[in-house]
Amino acid sequence: MTNRERIMNILHFKDADRLPAVHFGYWGELLLEWAEQGKISKDLAIGNYDGSEKEIELDRIIGWDCNWSRPVGYNNGLFPPFEHKVLEVLPDGSQRVQSPDGLIERIKPGTVSIPSEDDYLLKDREAFETLYKPKMQFFPERIDLEYFRNFNNTRPQDVAVGLAVGSVLGNIRNMTSVVGMSYLIYDEDEDLFADIVDTYADMQYKCLEAVLQTGAKFDFAHYWEDICFKNGPLISPELFEKYCAKHYKKRNDLCHKYGIDIISLDCDGVVEKLLPTWFNNGVNTMFPIEVGVWGDQFEPARKKFGNGLLGVGGMDKTALRKDKAAVDAEIERMKRLVSLGGFIPCPDHRLMPGTKFELVQYYAEEIKKIRI
Amino acid sequence: MSIINEISENLQTGKVKAVKELVQTAINDGIDPSTILNDGLLSGMNVIGEKFKNNEVYVPEVLVAARAMNAGVQLLKPLLIEEGVQAKGRVCIGTVQGDLHDIGKNLVKMMMEGKGIEVIDLGTDVSPETFVNTAIEKDCQIICCSALLTTTMDVMGEVVKCAEKAGIRDKVKIMVGGAPVTQEFCDKIGADCYTSDAASAADAAVELCRSAS
Incomplete structure (x- = not known):
């Protein structure tokens, strides 16, 4: 069987000769760490990103079959983006930077961290109408139509390939920060936040429609959201339903019309409270199910939603920083989840600094021994 | 009304x-x-x-x-x-060195202020020495450390050691929290208090300030 067949079979509750060894990429710092340890070449560590040739080469060295988070897509960001520029250098060496999303971030060169969000441009209706709305429109340049017209012949045939279908709220949160998003929701112009979400979603629908109309075939659709944290969602489930549900439904109905029945969504954190909105509107595959750091779980969700809910992820990646016994324990836990059907283990986020190269190889080798 | x-x-x-x-x-x-x-x-x-x-x-x-x-x-x-109204206590709070993420820290700060505690916000990327020196200079009852990343949470252990070295461990309580932090981790590094959410952190801080006074 090819890995594509294995993945599609498992997610459709059919037999497979074995589990595929699926991963979710790496922190860049880990690859540099491995290069320093002599595990991989420095060349392989630099410029290694999801779907790059270097990543595929590293997959081969480690023994991975594929990276789930490697969908193909279109430009669903602000078009054109804001200029990425340094606004100010502070006395401690950190910089205030305007991001392509119009967020003012503080970064510190040499410090590996999610940037601190200092300010944002999308504060009121005027900023939306003049700065953002024009950048949230559909333009043909957002899509490489020629690529998609040839896609069925040029795509790798042995791995499942997803189509990135964008985001409903996560990217807007990226444009405003959590604080800015919160103020926009509750500030006096009650319609403003809905207008922002609707405008951004309508553009993405048009992009998706244009891609699917080329005849390109995909194994799954894949959203990115990241709208939850350790204690649950970053927005109330009621507001999430109110602003976002219809857009998931519309986009997912379109995917279904074109034969895509696996619709995956990447959201970090504990996602339980938002799952009803996603699941009831066509999203059926949880990813990456962050069990290790955030304590998310697949089994309770499966119990609640039944076999219609699939999962990719759920393997505690922190075990890969420990020892063989910890990895073995995780593999045993994975066996139980695999036996539920419709579930493919994958480290529950990008592998982080401190992860042991040999343990990753060991995990990839062992997970492939599990038969379905 | x-x-x-x-x-x-x-x-x-x-x-x-x-x-x-x-x-x-x-x-x-x-x-x-x-x-x-x-x-x-x-x-x-x-x-x-x-x-x-x-x-x-x-x-x-x-x-x-x-x-x-x-x-x-x-x-x-x-x-x-x-x-001459006095706050219920004084806390210095910050995200630990190497970590620039601050929403969790800010939520805890807001909740503590909502309990009538004076909060000195040290911002992000805060060194252990800055936590400890501030606690001494401003007479804080609590040092409150936040981290988002598994790669930076270990700095919290350094804060505990730094406080021990400065001889203030019997006077200043150390609270820890953030995405990857657990009670087990709190115990391991010898901190005094872990809570899983911002509101509980504020409740715990009120108790710690009360017991310190």
């Missing part, structure tokens, strides 16, 4: 303009500033904190309520100083 209740209700729905106007009216009406603070603003923020703990409200509701509270507190501040 009394004006104090109105302040509390409007704060809970994040109505910053209304809270400001009501607080000003209450001041003009001669209501004791401590009453406006405790029974209006802090009482409203307490309701939000409890609801947040119980997943009845979420981060946006906390943020807009805290914004409304701060707007009211700004009006009251000079009067409270004049009256």
Whole structure:
């Protein structure tokens, strides 16, 4: 069987000769760490990103079959983006930077961290109408139509390939920060936040429609959201339903019309409270199910939603920083989840600094021994 | 509904303009500033904190309520100083060295302020020495450390060691929290308190300040 067949079979509750060894990429710092340890070449560590040739080469060295988070897509960001520029250098060496999303971030060169969000441009209706709305429109340049017209012949045939279908709220949160998003929701112009979400979603629908109309075939659709944290969602489930549900439904109905029945969504954190909105509107595959750091779980969700809910992820990646016994324990836990059907283990986020190269190889080798 | 209740209700729905106007009216009406603070603003923020703990409200509701509270507190501040009103305790808070993420830290800060605690915000990327020196200089009862990343949480252990070295461990409690932090980790590094959410952190800080005084 090819890995594509294995993945599609498992997610459709059919037999497979074995589990595929699926991963979710790496922190860049880990690859540099491995290069320093002599595990991989420095060349392989630099410029290694999801779907790059270097990543595929590293997959081969480690023994991975594929990276789930490697969908193909279109430009669903602000078009054109804001200029990425340094606004100010502070006395401690950190910089205030305007991001392509119009967020003012503080970064510190040499410090590996999610940037601190200092300010944002999308504060009121005027900023939306003049700065953002024009950048949230559909333009043909957002899509490489020629690529998609040839896609069925040029795509790798042995791995499942997803189509990135964008985001409903996560990217807007990226444009405003959590604080800015919160103020926009509750500030006096009650319609403003809905207008922002609707405008951004309508553009993405048009992009998706244009891609699917080329005849390109995909194994799954894949959203990115990241709208939850350790204690649950970053927005109330009621507001999430109110602003976002219809857009998931519309986009997912379109995917279904074109034969895509696996619709995956990447959201970090504990996602339980938002799952009803996603699941009831066509999203059926949880990813990456962050069990290790955030304590998310697949089994309770499966119990609640039944076999219609699939999962990719759920393997505690922190075990890969420990020892063989910890990895073995995780593999045993994975066996139980695999036996539920419709579930493919994958480290529950990008592998982080401190992860042991040999343990990753060991995990990839062992997970492939599990038969379905 | 009394004006104090109105302040509390409007704060809970994040109505910053209304809270400001009501607080000003209450001041003009001669209501004791401590009453406006405790029974209006802090009482409203307490309701939000409890609801947040119980997943009845979420981060946006906390943020807009805290914004409304701060707007009211700004009006009251000079009067409270004049009256000699004391905070329930003093905490220095920051995100540990190497970590620039601050929303968790900011939520804890808002919740603690909502409990009437004075919070000295050291920002992000804070060294162990800065935590400890601030606690000494500003006479804080608590050092509160936040981290988002598994790669930076170990700095919290350095804060504990630094406090031990400075000889303040018997006087200053160390609280830890953030995405990857657990009770097990708190115990391992010898910190005093871990809570899983911002509202519980504020409750714990009130208790720690009370036991320190």
